Amino acid sequence: MAATGEPILEVRHLVKHFPLTQGALFRKQVGAIRAVDGVSFELRRGETLGIVGESGCGKSTLAKLLTALERPTSGSVRIRGREIAHARGAELKQVRRNIQMVMQDPYTSLNPRMTVGDIVGEPYEIHPEVVPKGDRRRAVRELLEVVGLNPDHADRYPHQFSGGQRQRVGIARGLALRPEIIICDEPVSALDVSIQAQVVNLLERLQDEFGIAYVFIAHDLSVIRHISDRVGVMYLGKMVELGADAEIYDRPVHPYTQALLSAVPVPDPEGRERRQRIILQGDPPSPASPPSGCRFRTRCWKAREVCAEQEPLLQIRPGTAHASACHFA
Amino acid sequence: MWRSTTPAARGGAGPHDGPLLAVDDLHVEFVTRQGVVKAVNGVSYWLNPGETLAVLGESGSGKSVTAQAIMGILDTPPARVSGGRIRFRGTDLLKLREDARSQIRGRRIAMIFQDALSALNPVFTVGAQIGEMFRVHLGDSRREAHRKAIELMDRVRIPGARQRVHDYPHQFSGGMRQRVMIAMAIALDPEVLIADEPTTALDVTVQAQIMELLAELRRESDMGLILITHDLGVVADVADRIAVMYGGRIVENALVHDVYRAPAHPYTKGLLESIPRVDRKGRQLSAIEGTPPNPLDMPPGCAFTPRCSYRQDNCVADVPPLHRIGPTRGSACHYWREVLDGSHG
């Protein structure tokens, strides 16, 4: 599972602003939601990068940018050196073969009026060059088998499957084109607890078998820790800390990461009375009008004047081995 | 403050040497087009004053249906309580007339839900909705209700309560809305508060705030808290006792420390081994194979049998009773000894 070689996915200064408009007939822009505001990272072959953050931090927009479902306002996304952020038509279609996704909700991500076999086989109809026509049925059966579903159920409809099985169908669809990168946007958060482990294990096995690299986006810090080689923490459109999983979880330096980690309930009641917990006050500010300087400063107990004036950059700071965006790290 | 009387001083619905609330062999069915769904099959649990009981289960385990039966807010039909008792301070709620029950509902047993936005009326201010509790139940004047609403919003730590009392639900964030719901629930000093997945829709930092608030409120009074959740972390954090539900039954109940130290039911054990942990990087997760049972098509015998690594032939035939394996502990597994030994070893 170890990451090797040069990056296959390079994200540079990625920005996505959604304009806020007013007026029914003649729209004029009155502001912008700064959903993703300058995010950079790399992903290597066979590696898992976990992206963690709370609602509104921009992680789902990031997933859409990486899969070219949204066009960035600025910045670049390169897959094996090919820019996808501005690719169109046949070129975009080609790049998409190499970056696929698994979505959060297994109930809405499968067309209820298509059979599971047709859903998993659709990638081959869109990209007919991948598997010759005569072999597609066999390829679909193989895919279903790989993700642990009975291939004889290919003619059933999604509603005849449980949530966990549907998520396997979604994974099979993502695997069909043999991509090197799969973006997983909250792939287990809609599933029952006892099913989550099955899907996590499946994703790990597929990574070992096919050398896939994952960008694994989730709000569940425990799942992220389990599956990730490296972890990025997002807050209000910015990456505030990025590094190897052990660095982030055992030696977090950004106050937000520290608060986030301390808020996660540990499934062990021993010593719970002594557990130190940082309770953040209030809610995150609106991404339409983020605070000046450091975006976390309005909830931060370390905030000083400099935090309002200067934006801390995501960089490796003295005394740490990983990048963080805090003046006092 | 209006918190002048303890629950005991107010007098109960009858003699109450036993627990505050006791669910006893409860059965709930849903009549659907596809047939009768047995959602709850003989559930028993109890709650003492000042105690936090966690009811843990996945979707379809019957944990929420049981709570709705206690509140008396099941949709009937299609739902139907087909057996059992729900004793609140000794009185069987199921035998009470509707007017007597509505005296208890919201006033002495209150409930908060996962989705606070849909539980609040979008066209009234939160102040009006909190004040409504006092106006309906205590017959307070508008002015008095308004004052108490502000006091309550302070108590659930909504900043700027004096101004925000005039705001509408959509102007609040998810966490603040849940605080409004909690304010309404505790308005009349209930003796039992049922919280049905109160933090599932919330971010982890907000979850921590809400759980902290619930713990404080419970410490301040003698209120019993039933916390319905699927999150083993939340349970470990706040609960005194736990009741684990699967397929409409209680499969294990115990003190929280006992369960995490050594689970006595294969399902509990499987769950604990299958969840990743934030405080350590584990190896591969040992997942529970298979899927939760379809309530329309329950397996015979123990519902967990198809997924169980301890199963024997008799598991399919006999529904295991809740074996009493300690003063405060039960396990509905024929082979609980083996499970316990396995847990220790």
Add this chain to the structure above:
Amino acid sequence: MGDSPAPATGHARHARRPSRFRSSGSSRGSGRRGRAQEIRPASLWSDAWQDLRGRPLFVGAAFIIIVFLAMSAFPRLFTSVNPFDAATCQLSDARQGVSGLHWFGTDNLGCDVYARVVYGARNSVVIGVTTTVATALFGGLLGLVAGFTGGAVDTLFSRITEIFFAIPSVLGALLILSVFRTGNVWTVVLALAVLAWPMTFRIARAAVITAKSQDYVLAAVGLGASAPRIMFRHILPNAVAPVIVVATINLGTFVAAEAGLSFLGVGLNSPDISWGLMIADARRRFLEAPGPLLFPALFLSLTVLAFIMLGDAVRDALDPKLR
């Protein structure tokens, strides 16, 4: 309603797959779960057809509709009396009750009501069915395009429909029909369709917008699917149900609207026969002779009912969850 373009494509695509074959067997409801091991080709439209054939509602509706279609095409099969032949009407027989000779009695002019109902089916059924199909296709297709494309196209189309909504329907129909010197079936169809399509447009557009925002559409985009594939494979099947329901309900309205227009003198004129005309003519003497009004009204209701039943059955069959 079944001839929108997509079903045909769906069928053809799957029919070409040689490796999949259909096993015989019951295709209804609970049977599905048990037949897990069977290998059968599956597509929405072929499965829907399998399902429809087993629905009593569909079979009944289809039977009634076939009878009425046959009646419109070959009225001679149903009666030997030709109501267009003036000799068949005897004033001396006027307003007779039900008898062996005159099954439905006779009208004011002594004409056989049964023969007139049979011969009236053609105009009524043609107007109802053609207007329904035309509005469903035109309004539905525009709605699909507007909802799918969004932006300026959507705004433009939506504003245009609002102009049509603003026209009072009676006045609008009068205006359109007065352009033509003589009213006939096709001018009536045109007038009704021009006024009715915006309703279908709106419903189709709303359904398309709902379907468009679903995750599976996003997933298809992520796979690199083309716009036509997304429209016809993912959005249309999930948006077609409300259009079918409204279209079949509207059918009855169209048949009735024809009667209203004819009554105002801009629709069909005697000696043409339609159920609408017959009802309009018989209204004044309803209390003395209810037959000439009741029988065409009964046939009209049966037609409307059959099409609504058909629409319901098709809608359910297109939803795998309801099969």
